[in-house]
Amino acid sequence: QQAEIGVTGLAVMGRNLARNFARHGHVVAIHNRTFAKTQALLDEAGDEGTFLASESLEDFVASLAKPRKVIIMVKAGPGTDAVIDELVPLLEEGDIVVDAGNAHFPDTIRRENALAEHGLHFVGSGVSGGEEGALNGPSIMPGGSRTSYESLGPLLEDISAKVDGVPCCTYIGPDGAGHFVKMVHNGIEYADMQLIAEAYDLIHRGTGKSPAEIAEIFTEWNKGELESFLIEITATVLAQTDATTGQALVDVVLDQAEQKGTGRWTVQNALDLGVPITGIAEATFARALSGSVPQREAARGVLPAGTVEWHRPTSADDADAFVEDVRRALYASKVVAYSQGFDQIAAASTEYGWDIDRGAMARIWRGGCIIRARFLNRITEAYERDQHLPLLIADDFFVGVIDECLEAWRRVVSGAALNGIPTPAFSSSLAYYDGVRADHLPAALIQGLRDFFGAHTYRRVDREGTFHVEWSGDRSETAVGGDFK
Numbered sequence: 146q147q148a149e150i151g152v153t154g155l156a157v158m159g160r161n162l163a164r165n166f167a168r169h170g171h172v173v174a175i176h177n178r179t180f181a182k183t184q185a186l187l188d189e190a191g192d193e194g195t196f197l198a199s200e201s202l203e204d205f206v207a208s209l210a211k212p213r214k215v216i217i218m219v220k221a222g223p224g225t226d227a228v229i230d231e232l233v234p235l236l237e238e239g240d241i242v243v244d245a246g247n248a249h250f251p252d253t254i255r256r257e258n259a260l261a262e263h264g265l266h267f268v269g270s271g272v273s274g275g276e277e278g279a280l281n282g283p284s285i286m287p288g289g290s291r292t293s294y295e296s297l298g299p300l301l302e303d304i305s306a307k308v309d310g311v312p313c314c315t316y317i318g319p320d321g322a323g324h325f326v327k328m329v330h331n332g333i334e335y336a337d338m339q340l341i342a343e344a345y346d347l348i349h350r351g352t353g354k355s356p357a358e359i360a361e362i363f364t365e366w367n368k369g370e371l372e373s374f375l376i377e378i379t380a381t382v383l384a385q386t387d388a389t390t391g392q393a394l395v396d397v398v399l400d401q402a403e404q405k406g407t408g409r410w411t412v413q414n415a416l417d418l419g420v421p422i423t424g425i426a427e428a429t430f431a432r433a434l435s436g437s438v439p440q441r442e443a444a445r446g447v448l449p450a451g452t453v454e455w456h457r458p459t460s461a462d463d464a465d466a467f468v469e470d471v472r473r474a475l476y477a478s479k480v481v482a483y484s485q486g487f488d489q490i491a492a493a494s495t496e497y498g499w500d501i502d503r504g505a506m507a508r509i510w511r512g513g514c515i516i517r518a519r520f521l522n523r524i525t526e527a528y529e530r531d532q533h534l535p536l537l538i539a540d541d542f543f544v545g546v547i548d549e550c551l552e553a554w555r556r557v558v559s560g561a562a563l564n565g566i567p568t569p570a571f572s573s574s575l576a577y578y579d580g581v582r583a584d585h586l587p588a589a590l591i592q593g594l595r596d597f598f599g600a601h602t603y604r605r606v607d608r609e610g611t612f613h614v615e616w617s618g619d620r621s622e623t624a625v626g627g628d629f630k
């Protein structure tokens with residue numbers, strides 16, 4: 146008997162992916178550098194399906210049906226290269242190597258090129274949904290060649306999450322496209338979590354409600370248009386009581402958010418592409434600020450608050466209205482963050498020649514992954530209406546959403562500023578919204594300044610061409626060339 150697919154790397158993710166294949170009736174070859182993990186899988190879940198376990202990579206490869214399909218699920222970075230180097234000599238032309246770890250997409254492009262020289266297909270695949278998703282149905286974002294997807298795709302679709310019977314897995318695009326999209330998914334996850342944290346903070350400080358009371362608010366929100374995994378688990382985390390102190394868990398957890406790096410990669414790439422993903426960037430910086438311990442210590446009690454009197458909600462009705470304002474501000478900011486993320490995918494797709502279908506992205510994020518949410522259906526519909534939509538928030542549906550939220554959003558952001566409550570993601574999303582819809586931006590003045598100190602030239606609103614003012618001379622304007630069409 147030979148295996149349809151193999152998984153090497155059996156820590157939490159690989160082990161659960163292998164079990165997921167087995168539970169779906171696929172014969173799975175399994176391997177781990179240290180055999181103890183392979184043995185543990187067999188001992189604890191060996192009866193869930195057919196596993197062909199190997200101690201050596203040679204035996205593992207030999208246990209696979211051709212063309213072989215090997216999923217690498219090891220710690221991203223040098224570990225992935227080490228496994229690839231060991232695997233390549235054991236494989237034959239036409240075999241498929243899948244890296245399902247969180248690789249940085251330039252590494253995936255490099256690996257794809259290297260493996261192509263050996264006639265091997267390399268598939269960099271994003272897998273989201275954590276440990277639980279890997280076992281019960283993740284969202285899967287495979288890149289690589291279209292040919293490889295023909296045989297690999299059905300297996301991955303089989304184990305992926307399903308929403309309305311539709312698999313949360315689709316072919317994304319060549320080389321690094323899959324890992325790129327997973328990276329942006331994680332960036333959006335950062336923005337989502339920051340927005341949720343800001344909403345919690347505003348309600349907590351604005352109304353004095355306890356974490357447990359706010360948990361109930363999130364439970365209610367999860368019944369409406371904000372319905373999503375992150376809103377659902379926010380209610381659970383806020384309701385958690387610390388066993389040792391009896392306090393709310395959020396009150397005893399150190400307020401320094403950590404990160405593994407995908408948010409940082411997303412922002413770095415957005416800077417390279419020149420795409421303003423302000424929501425994701427502010428969320429990433431907010432984590433960095435929370436961890437800036439010496440700076441926070443230097444500022445605490447020293448920097449004045451200078452708050453302006455704020456009309457805090459006094460009655461229960463006021464509090465309810467305020468909570469509803471925060472909900473709307475959260476929804477509008479969230480729509481902006483997603484719109485920015487999809488802009489980044491569009492820009493990368495053009496820059497790297499990936500031809501990514503953004504509607505399909507929203508579709509495969511509806512289930513299995515951390516940002517799964519009801520409103521992703523709306524994003525898919527928007528891209529179905531116009532595949533080349535230049536700006537998600539300019540789609541009719543989202544124009545309507547923002548219109549309903551706008552006044553509340555402005556009240557929340559201004560109220561937070563007056564009262565000294567930091568809302569970097571709420572505020573920057575509103576600033577982006579006002580910037581992108583502006584008839585005229587002060588960028589014109591920036592161009593004037595650049596021309597003054599660096600003769601960088603500018604274009605005019607009324608004539609084609611490029612111009613420069615003789616700032617140090619008679620201040621006359623000259624046409625300095627460029628496109629005079």
Ligand code: NBP
Nearest residue numbers: 154155156157158178179218219220221224227246247275
């Ligand atoms: P880890 O990221 O903790 O990696 C542990 C695995 O890597 C073990 O199987 C280990 O083998 C293997 N490994 C290492 Br470390 N160096 C190796 C090397 N040089 N050669 C061979 N194997 C090596 O596992 P994980 O949390 O299951 O995550 C796996 C991948 O999935 C990562 O890329 C991660 O970023 C990604 N991911 C994780 C999640 C999540 O929620 N955890 C979600 C989505 C994606 P050993 O047992 O012999 O030490």
